[in-house]
Amino acid sequence: MSHRSWSDRLRAAVSARGRLCVGIDPHPALLEAWELPRSADGLEVFAELCVEAFVGEVAIVKPQVAFFEAYGSAGYAVLERTVSVLRHAGTLVIADAKRGDIGTTMDAYAQAWIEPESPLSSDAVTVSPYLGFDSLNETVERAVRHHRGVFVLARTSNAEGATLQQATASDGRSVAQSIVDAAVVRNRVDRDTVGLVVGATRDHGLDLSDYVGPILAPGLGAQGATVADLADIFRDCRELVLPNSSRGVLAAGPSVTALRDAATRLRDEIEAGLA
Numbered sequence: 001m002s003h004r005s006w007s008d009r010l011r012a013a014v015s016a017r018g019r020l021c022v023g024i025d026p027h028p029a030l031l032e033a034w035e036l037p038r039s040a041d042g043l044e045v046f047a048e049l050c051v052e053a054f055v056g057e058v059a060i061v062k063p064q065v066a067f068f069e070a071y072g073s074a075g076y077a078v079l080e081r082t083v084s085v086l087r088h089a090g091t092l093v094i095a096d097a098k099r100g101d102i103g104t105t106m107d108a109y110a111q112a113w114i115e116p117e118s119p120l121s122s123d124a125v126t127v128s129p130y131l132g133f134d135s136l137n138e139t140v141e142r143a144v145r146h147h148r149g150v151f152v153l154a155r156t157s158n159a160e161g162a163t164l165q166q167a168t169a170s171d172g173r174s175v176a177q178s179i180v181d182a183a184v185v186r187n188r189v190d191r192d193t194v195g196l197v198v199g200a201t202r203d204h205g206l207d208l209s210d211y212v213g214p215i216l217a218p219g220l221g222a223q224g225a226t227v228a229d230l231a232d233i234f235r236d237c238r239e240l241v242l243p244n245s246s247r248g249v250l251a252a253g254p255s256v257t258a259l260r261d262a263a264t265r266l267r268d269e270i271e272a273g274l275a
């Protein structure tokens with residue numbers, strides 16, 4: 001499975017099952033709504049229902065690590081099983097861990113999330129470039145070696161991101177644009193290894209014309225973005241935009257059928273809207 005390049009696996013999965021990336025975000029309020037206990041046991045059932053609903057229907061699933069980490073080692077054990085079951089079933093997994101640190105420490109995070117022997121080994125991981133894009137070098141190299149992907153935050157979906165990400169760097173570009181440009185250079189060597197995270201909630205103001213690679217676009221549903229917004233915001237680069245929705249789909253649970261229907265309806269709406 002993982003001997004094929006990340007680029008080939010991603011592109012094949014998207015052409016077979018569409019661009020939608022569904023999040024597994026077991027918020028306490030969702031556990032309650034699904035009548036599950038706020039415990040690792042509750043998490044386990046939540047994740048199992050999601051797996052049953054999404055496998056075979058969507059190309060990519062993105063577990064939000066924070067909601068598992070909240071339950072300590074028992075939560076991590078559930079996450080390990082969830083990632084492993086999804087990947088064995090042929091669903092690509094982006095671990096939403098948003099790690100960021102100095103290069104050597106980052107490399108330890110990369111070992112956890114993308115080293116094949118790691119219990120948390122995923123197809124891709126989200127990372128923060130705000131300790132400097134080059135702090136991610138070892139992580140990107142590790143991803144290349146193991147045919148995995150790295151999604152780098154550029155312009156996030158939340159309103160608070162603007163002050164930092166739209167600040168003007170010394171060369172006149174915005175900070176977010178400098179992240180995009182660094183990804184452009186990196187992907188000239190290994191297409192698709194460095195993905196970007198660009199929120200679907202507002203016009204990003206980025207020049208993406210030279211960028212070749214996947215763009216994870218969270219913000220659909222609960223954060224207010226619509227498929228029409230996606231089509232507009234990403235009008236010049238729709239091919240590998242991977243729209244993410246978590247609560248917008250999860251609100252349909254706990255019925256597996258209702259979850260699956262919500263995911264497939266959104267998947268089809270996205271494919272029609274971005275055609």
Ligand SMILES: O=C(O)c1cc(=O)[nH]c(=O)n1[C@@H]1O[C@H](COP(=O)(O)O)[C@@H](O)[C@H]1O
Nearest residue numbers: 064126156157197199218222223245246247
């Ligand atoms: O990296 C992400 O996935 C991410 C980046 C971003 O800019 N905004 C954003 O909401 N996310 C994540 O995407 C998910 C969005 O969840 P919903 O708002 O429930 O659809 C959460 O897990 C967020 O942590």
